[in-house]
Amino acid sequence: xxxxxxxxxxKQEFCLEAQxxxxxxxxxxxxxxxxxxxxxxLRAIAGLEPNVIGDIEVGDESWLSSSxxxxxTHQRSVGYVFQDSHLFTHLNVRKNLLYGFNRTARAQRRIIxxxxxxxxxxxxxxxxxxxxxSGGERQRVSxxxxxxxxxxxxxxDEPMAALDxxxxxxxxxxxxxxxxxxxxxxxxxxxxxxxxxxxxDHVVLIEDGKTSKYGPLLxxxxxxxxxxxxQANAFGILEGKITAYDDDFRLASLDVGGVAxxxxxxKIEINTSARIRVVAKDVSICxxxxxxxxxxxxxxxxVVDIREYPLQGVCMVKLNVGNQSLLARISRYSxxxxxxxxxxxxxxxxxxxxxxx
Amino acid sequence: MIDPSSITALYLTLQLAVVSxxxxxxxxxxxxxxxxxxxxKGRSIIExxxxxxxxxxxxxxxxxxLLALGSEGPIGVLTAFLGIGSIxxxxxxxxxxxxxxxxPFVVQPLQHAFSQLDDKQLEAAATLGASNADRFFSIAIPxxxxxxxxxxxxxxxxxLGEFGVVLMIGGNIPGETRVAxxxxxxxxxxMQYSQAHYLSATLLVISFLLLLITYVTQHKKREVSHVH
Numbered sequence: 001x002x003x004x005x006x007x008x009x010x011k012q013e014f015c016l017e018a019q020x021x022x023x024x025x026x027x028x029x030x031x032x033x034x035x036x037x038x039x040x041x042l043r044a045i046a047g048l049e050p051n052v053i054g055d056i057e058v059g060d061e062s063w064l065s066s067s068x069x070x071x072x073t074h075q076r077s078v079g080y081v082f083q084d085s086h087l088f089t090h091l092n093v094r095k096n097l098l099y100g101f102n103r104t105a106r107a108q109r110r111i112i113x114x115x116x117x118x119x120x121x122x123x124x125x126x127x128x129x130x131x132x133x134s135g136g137e138r139q140r141v142s143x144x145x146x147x148x149x150x151x152x153x154x155x156x157d158e159p160m161a162a163l164d165x166x167x168x169x170x171x172x173x174x175x176x177x178x179x180x181x182x183x184x185x186x187x188x189x190x191x192x193x194x195x196x197x198x199x200x201d202h203v204v205l206i207e208d209g210k211t212s213k214y215g216p217l218l219x220x221x222x223x224x225x226x227x228x229x230x231q232a233n234a235f236g237i238l239e240g241k242i243t244a245y246d247d248d249f250r251l252a253s254l255d256v257g258g259v260a261x262x263x264x265x266x267k268i269e270i271n272t273s274a275r276i277r278v279v280a281k282d283v284s285i286c287x288x289x290x291x292x293x294x295x296x297x298x299x300x301x302x303v304v305d306i307r308e309y310p311l312q313g314v315c316m317v318k319l320n321v322g323n324q325s326l327l328a329r330i331s332r333y334s335x336x337x338x339x340x341x342x343x344x345x346x347x348x349x350x351x352x353x354x355x356x357x
Numbered sequence: 358m359i360d361p362s363s364i365t366a367l368y369l370t371l372q373l374a375v376v377s378x379x380x381x382x383x384x385x386x387x388x389x390x391x392x393x394x395x396x397x398k399g400r401s402i403i404e405x406x407x408x409x410x411x412x413x414x415x416x417x418x419x420x421x422x423l424l425a426l427g428s429e430g431p432i433g434v435l436t437a438f439l440g441i442g443s444i445x446x447x448x449x450x451x452x453x454x455x456x457x458x459x460x461p462f463v464v465q466p467l468q469h470a471f472s473q474l475d476d477k478q479l480e481a482a483a484t485l486g487a488s489n490a491d492r493f494f495s496i497a498i499p500x501x502x503x504x505x506x507x508x509x510x511x512x513x514x515x516x517l518g519e520f521g522v523v524l525m526i527g528g529n530i531p532g533e534t535r536v537a538x539x540x541x542x543x544x545x546x547x548m549q550y551s552q553a554h555y556l557s558a559t560l561l562v563i564s565f566l567l568l569l570i571t572y573v574t575q576h577k578k579r580e581v582s583h584v585h
Contacts (some may be wrong), residue, residue, distance in 0.1 A: 001390075045468075048480050048483070048484070072483075072488075072519070073480075073483040073484055073489075074483045074484075074485075074486050074487055074488050075486075076484075078484055079484065079485075080480075080481065082477060082481065084477070086475065086477040086478050086480070086481045087478075087481075088478055088481070088482070088496060089478070089500065090496075090499045090500050090502075098483050099482065099487075099495075103485060103486035103487060103491070104422030104486060106557035114466075142574055145481075145485065146484070146485070149484075149485050149486055155484075302393055
């Protein structure tokens with residue numbers, strides 16, 4: 001089962017062209033900068049944008065087809081979490097939560113009220129008016145409201161963008177729990193690398209209204225053909241398991257396909273899986289193993305791809321470390337100077353890693 | 358003491374106001390919804406027409422109604438065709454006159470309330486499975502509650518005070534078209550000041566109380582929404 005989207009939309013001066021196909025499970029991030037058309041894409045999938053043409057298929061349901069048949073928003077089995085929650089101001093929290101639930105046929109209800117309420121930690125809010133809620137609470141209620149309509153697909157439009165950092169860190173664990181507990185596929189719009197790294201299984205990259213690459217997160221962000229990989233903020237994501245924690249040095253050990261990364265972090269439980277995000281600018285390349293260095297992570301790597309960007313005087317090198325992909329952004333001069341090529345064995349010096357778990 | 362004919366007039370006035378207000382709320386709802394939501398630029402023409410009774414002398418409305426309702430007028434022809442005959446000088450005619458006369462007082466608050474609705478909440482309702490009609494009844498109307506209260510009170514109070522239109526198309530038939538405002542005029546004409554006082558004071562008190570209730574409830578709502 002998959003989610004297939006192939007649509008176009010002309011809205012005033014803006015043109016959206018989206019084409020992707022991702023599995024109908026887990027979290028798919030729609031990732032791009034502000035103004036790239038992420039929200040419009042999500043609204044089009046929900047049927048909230050008029051004049052969309054093309055095909056939208058979710059599992060075995062067709063919501064829009066190029067033959068002209070279109071399913072109205074209220075008949076699409078969709079849950080939508082807006083940036084600013086948009087709770088119904090005339091209803092209390094409980095009635096907000098039940099709005100979609102009551103409009104879902106009994107046989108199609110897969111989500112249990114008490115379960116969602118517990119999962120999102122909103123038990124104590126049920127009889128409150130929505131104006132009394134904090135930003136984080138509102139967003140949790142809004143997620144619950146969408147879930148309780150038992151959607152085939154949950155659409156989240158930067159659900160944390162309008163929140164301060166405290167509320168953000170309040171929401172993220174709930175989203176992760178949701179991901180683990182309920183098998184509802186989600187499309188998650190975000191421009192935050194942090195959120196994407198933490199949550200996504202798949203990713204659709206979008207720029208200037210056009211989707212470029214889509215696929216599994218780790219491979220796609222390191223895809224050298226994508227615009228993302230050509231930009232100064234390019235990054236790679238590696239995934240592994242925490243195998244040890246050194247209390248004395250406050251270092252965790254992350255096993256990435258047999259390669260042990262040392263990560264400075266607060267106490268972390270071992271045997272949990274974790275991801276690290278490595279910005280391409282923080283990776284340098286050496287031909288010989290630098291033994292006497294303060295850098296924590298120096299790993300043998302194989303060059304798998306090289307792209308030169310003469311205008312910026314830089315070069316992007318894709319490396320294979322523990323069978324996963326790492327990007328290094330180095331100067332063109334260094335690239336020529338080192339004389340590396342595809343299949344060279346080098347040492348990747350990684351100055352900084354961001355741990356997400 | 359207040360005489361029975363004054364009581365009859367008062368009762369008739371209240372009856373007229375209730376019936377007219379109910380009709381206005383029912384007819385005003387789709388009209389004001391459309392005015393609040395249509396992107397059509399020409400809606401200003403309709404808005405201006407709706408607002409006319411605010412500025413026109415009631416006698417002008419009454420005069421044209423008299424013609425329209427007469428045996429040669431379009432409405433008169435229609436009612437004759439339906440076998441009702443002319444509704445000039447009847448309660449039905451007064452209701453029609455009141456509906457036109459008080460239309461802006463009902464449509465404008467409703468239109469304002471509908472234009473204040475948060476589109477995003479309506480969209481959220483759609484994603485939660487609510488059809489157009491469902492969204493209208495479950496989101497739009499409850500959220501326009503304040504507008505309905507204002508519209509109802511203003512429509513009612515304004516109809517209570519109707520004089521010019523009634524004078525033109527209603528005349529002065531006790532129990533049928535002789536409303537309080539006409540009765541007051543008659544009492545003054547025949548120097549029955551005490552009867553005029555009874556009726557005037559009653560209308561004054563009713564109108565004041567209605568407006569008071571509206572303002573009090575509006576302030577209460579505002580206080581609530583300030584609690585965050």
